[in-house]
Amino acid sequence: MDFDLLLRGGTVVDPGQGVEGRLDVAFANGRVAAVAPDLSVTATEIIDVTGKLVTPGLIDLHGHFFHRGQPLFVDPDEICLPSGVTTAVDAGSSGWATYAGFREHVIDRAETRVLAFLHLAATGLVTLAAGVGELEDLRFAQEERTRDAFRRFPELLGLKVRIQRQATGEANALPALDMARRICDATGTRLMVHISGTPIPLEMILERLKPGDIATHIFNGHEHGILDASGQVLQAVRDAAARGVVLDVAHAGVHFDVEVARAALAQGLPPTTLSTDMVKPAVARRMYDLLGVMSTFLALGMPLAEAIRGVTDAPARAIGQAGRLGVLAPGASGDAAVLDLEDGDFTFGDAAGHEIKAARRLIPVLTVRAGRRWRPRGWGRRATGAAAAP
Ligand SMILES: [Zn+2]
Structure with missing residues (x-):
């Protein structure tokens, strides 16, 4: 056999390389091995994906993951892999006091590739399950111990801080942000800042962000958003x-606010990356998986290739993984998503009640992870006993 897996006849869309067309994709030894028209090779498994979209494995740059028993966050393997997401970036669910456990019990056990930002708060975000903001008490922000965590765990992608009224209160917002800035400067890591519902002006946050830092929840509809009183994108946002x-x-x-996103796109300010901020959804809370977020942006007029760029090449660059993740090039990580565009009558929206109608949406067909077709745990096993699925 030449290869482990061959996806035959699909329409490859790989914006990072500017590739779009009917191509076969072969995988071997956990990596992409060949991408070319009409590969005449042998493979252990050959799947005809004619008429489907083939993209690099999707990257969700902002989610919250944990083991199944935890009340707030999600099991990455349950949510991500079934919808084509092969890399899940945890946006600071753990802090210096909890990250070692997060690594052992979530990162090391998941089939999904889980990468993580560390939270400035020692406990990460677990206090949210009890309704307590993680930096309402600034004693949870410990500069030296957080810096030390970046020395101990060099795989960390960066530092996360939430500048939100419910996270920091008003008085702690700027001290927390400035401490996060100092830690990033001292350790050479990137900063991800939650900007939704900030108690301080957005300009004060953005002026502290450097190239490669991440402003997350960019199209939120809360106070101190990206639009001025007349609905125009703030100059500080364009400068950033x-x-x-x-x-x-x-x-x-x-x-996320549909109308803020619509205004920003109309004024020539697209987002860099599309992501979910996945948590366990509260009852009646409107929540989308990554394909739903992509479909929302398609409905807002974003071209398909740009929506795919926002979950492949763009987030890979944002976390310093360009060329390894988010791309279908020989030698790159053997992750891919096979997707389809379904026609119908769909509605997407936000928690504020804005809605947008869509005539198509993206749906998952299959996922390739580490060079093999991913199947749910227990797939193909004969169902036995009361616990068997119907
Ligand atoms: Zn989040």
């Missing part, structure tokens, strides 16, 4: 985008 600050969506229902 121009100098290379990543503008990340992180939808979450409550941190």
Whole structure:
């Protein structure tokens, strides 16, 4: 056999390489091995994906993951892999006091590739399950111990801080942000800042962000958003985008406003990355998976290739993984998503109640992870006993 897996006849869309067309994709030894028209090779498994979209494995730049028993966050393997997401970036669910456990019990056990930002708060975000903001008490922000965590765990992608009234209160917002800035400067890591519902002006946050830092929940509809009183995108937001600050969506229902996104796109300010801010959805909370977020942006007029760029090449660059993740090039990680565009009558929206009608949406067909077709745990096993699925 030449290869482990061959996806035959699909329409490859790989914006990072500017590739779009009917191509076969072969995988071997956990990596992409060949991408070319009509590969005449042998493979252990050959799947005809004619008429389907084939993209690099999707990257969700902002979600919250944990083991199944935890009340707030989601099991990455349950949510991500079934919808084509092969890399899940945890946006600071753990802090220096909890990250070692997060690594052992979530990162090391998941089939999904889980990468993580560390939270400035020692406990990460677990206090939210009890309704307590993680930095309402600034004693949870410990500069030296957080810096030390970046020395101990060099795989960390960066530092996360939430500048939100419910997270920091008013008085702690700027001290927390400035401490996060100092830690990033001292350790050479990137900063991801939650900007939704901030108690301080957005300009005060953005002026502290450097190229490669990430402003997340960019299209939120709360106070101190990206639009001025007349609905125009603030100059500070355009300046941040121009100098290379990543503008990340992180939808979450409550941190996304359809009308803010519509205004920004109309004024020539697209997001850099599309992401979910996935948590366990509260009852009646409007929440989308990554394909739902992409479909929302298609409905807002974003071209398909740009929506795919926002979940492949763009987030890969944002986390310093360009060429390894988010791309279908020989030698790159063997992750891919096979998707389809379904015609119908769909409605997307936000927690504020804005709705947008869509005549198509993206749906998952199959996922390739580490060079093999991914199947749910227990797939193909004979169902036995009362616990068997119907
Ligand atoms: Zn989040």
